[in-house]
Amino acid sequence: MSVLEQTVTVGLLFSTTGAYAALGREGLAGAQLAVQALNASGTLPFRILAEHRDPHGITERYAGMAAEIIATGARHIIGCTTSWSRKEVIPVLEKHDATLWYPCPYEGFECNEQVVYLGACPNQHILPLLQHILPRFGNNGYLVGSNYIWGWETNRIARDIIEQSGGSVAGERYAPLGDADLGHILRDIRLKRPDFVLNTLIGPSSYSFLEAYHALGEADPDFSMEKRPVVSCNLAEGEAALLGHKAAGLYTIAPYFQALRTSANQHFLGQLDATSQPVSAFFAQAYSAVQLLVAGLLAAETEDGRSVLASLNQATPSTPLGPLQIMAANNHAVLTPHIARVTASGALAIIEQRDEPIAPEPYLAHTSLVVSAADRVRAGSNLRVVK
Incomplete structure (x- = not known):
């Protein structure tokens, strides 16, 4: 029996100002659009409530804001742009048994059970x-x-x-x-x-x-x-x-890339309006993070991070990048x-x-x-x- 509530709170942790503001804004826009689309679809047995916090590019704010998001009832956070910010958040995730869905490319040499790595590694x-x-x-x-x-x-x-x-x-x-x-x-x-x-x-x-x-x-x-x-x-x-x-x-x-010639991307772009252009990997991967999280929640029927990930290890939900699989051995996405x-x-x-x-x-x-x-x-x- 499902233990999901009628409302599932999901955290969004992106900076919209600062040195990497452009990438943060794209990630936030992608995640928000996915939340809106899924809520409007009428296919979910729950409503997604997005709780956004903006550290304004100040690394020292990320841990505190992650804790704030978790205090609202969220078990999952989508966000962080830099590895520096991701590493600041990890101790908070471990303390509260929460999960970060990280949608950006990074330099590798990390594998944490509280993090799902959706961006490319080396x-x-x-x-x-x-x-x-x-x-x-x-x-x-x-x-x-x-x-x-x-x-x-x-x-x-x-x-x-x-x-x-x-x-x-x-x-x-x-x-x-x-x-x-x-x-x-x-x-x-x-x-x-x-x-x-x-x-x-x-x-x-x-x-x-x-x-x-x-x-x-x-x-x-x-x-x-x-x-x-x-x-x-x-x-x-x-x-x-x-x-x-x-x-x-x-x-x-x-x-x-927005120019990617695949049926999955054409379907994705067809759902966007002109104000969403241009579309980048940062936008599409944050959008995909929401899709994967929701697919895992539906399959696991719980917000427990390990159960959600276990359900995704055996599935390949469709995303703008095509079907995505998360490797059980390291929580990283198989990417093309x-x-x-x-x-x-x-x-x-x-x-x-x-x-x-x-x-x-x-x-x-x-x-x-x-x-x-x-x-x-x-x-x-x-x-x-x-x-």
Whole structure:
């Protein structure tokens, strides 16, 4: 017999201001839209009540606000954008036996039973991205990132991939969150002339860097995106649209793009109005988090996190990303990453769409980081080039 109440409270924990506000707003909008759609569907035996808290990008506020949400009766929270904020929340989740549905890509090397990881982990983002980039541009890279966990760890993994594949890292530089004064980094890149630049900056820092790199390419054609591209694991549609032609040519990777040619995505986009555009992986994964949570609640007939997850380990609910499975061994989603480039108009055009999903391997314990000729053939075997 179901022990669900007539109203199920779900927490939303996203910052709408601060250094990564654009991504937080997309995540919040995606989750809220899913809640509205499910409540309006008339198919649920309960109503979803969303309790939102906004830490305004201040990491120290996340734990307290997570506790506030749990005090309203919520057993599940969807949100957090940075790994820093996620790690702040985990002790609160453990104390109250609550579950966080984390909808963003992250750097891996974590597996907590109170967290469901719906964003890509390293073998689903940085590895397949560099498998695409190294054979096309060379294996001499430059690493630039925001000075916190995402930048440090993603660049560390990238360094391992590059060096184990016979390449070298020309430079590695970091900027404080939100810092837009990056001229010294551009001067160093111009001096060292890498084959490509991996950008793990976020928010205004990333936008400033890409604008400056575009200006460098105009001043010196040797730094055009066609010759020495910038690549990213986290640039989203809204950001590309904001930058327009100044980010044209950048390569990025994600399990969802608005341009994805699948029946699941076409159905999803058909439900949205014009004000919801452009749609990014941050939006779609937060939307999917609500769908997965509700599917688990219906199957388990309880809000208990372990029971909800156990029901999803055996099921593959339909989402904008397609059917999603959560691996029982590590609470991470099985995802299918695709590669896109920014066009001159600021759109993200898919250039390689993968058909087969990649099982999550957050600790990379059984994953080869060597991009060899054989690996490139295998990596390309499940991809189709989208003209």
